[in-house]
Amino acid sequence: MIDSTTIKEVLISEEQLQQRVKELAKQISDDYKGEEVVLVCVLKGAVMFFADLARYVEGDVSLDFISCSSYGSSTVSSGVVRIMKDLDKPVEGKHVVVVEDIVDTGNTLHYLLENLKSRNAKSVRLVALLNKPDRRTAEVKVDYQGFEIPDYFVVGYGLDFAEKYRNLPFVGILNEKVYQDKV
Template sequence: MHSDLQEILFTEEQIKQRVREMGAQITKDYANEEIVLVGVLKGAVTFFTDLARIIDRPVAFDFISCSSYGSGATSSGQVAIKKDLDKSVEGKNVLLVEDIIDTGITLSWLLPLLRARKAKSVKLATLLSKPSRRKVDVPVDYNGFEIPDAFVVGYGLDYDGRYRNLPYIGVLKPEVYSK
């Protein structure tokens, strides 16, 4: 375990198993349909890649980057697009792939944006959900794990650009992010 963590919430094997289950359900739910997987950069990349390999349907990839955090540990409440989609989603089944839903602010802004672009359907897959922090309710179609109110890193999730490469998800020690 990394020395900046106070505990591991989910091991590498627990994550792999849950991603396999989610991918199987998505494959079943989208029978005979193509999907555009839209990954929310950068945090969702690891989850996105592993999930995409499990889904047994024709898929296209696209990415969007937006944030309500900046370099801090709490949401600013303001959403900004840093990188938009490369292609139109009009008439397509969109599965938005996110690493974590915390306040819900970013997704409450992003989901209607994709619907306004005339997608055939828009669903949400997230690895982690932190309902105790929710400020805006967002519909979650596929959820990996529900977590307590803790600052988590690993498996793509970061604090100020670090810890994304950890193969597990752990709770960051408060003294690390409160400096």
């Protein structure tokens, strides 16, 4: 199981996550009252957040998924963004809310948001569970923010390291010993 050799500290508890997700869903519901909205999950990291958020957003909501990468098999971004899995339906004339787990440098997300705007969506907004503004190298506006965090390597609630720890019900700081030889 998880111990201090894996998780240095629980940064955001399960209770804090669920409370904030409900608050974000209410904000989105209020902003789009009477309008159709498409929630777009950025795979894979946002899937836990996306599922919980979607349950609480009220109104005319449809769901879609997209996956993009600028990393390939490397731990360092190549700077070239590739869409690995595109949306299933067009977003032309629709309000789009992109659901992301974490905004870090913002490079991939900047590309994704511009790409969706170019598809003639009525509007494109971003809801991010976590925001690391200290790491930003590309301009990205976070319209709905869960939590602002310092530059920690975090896992849980969808966030992973080497495809592990996504299933944790909290967001925790990964102990450096877990990844120091692998990044």
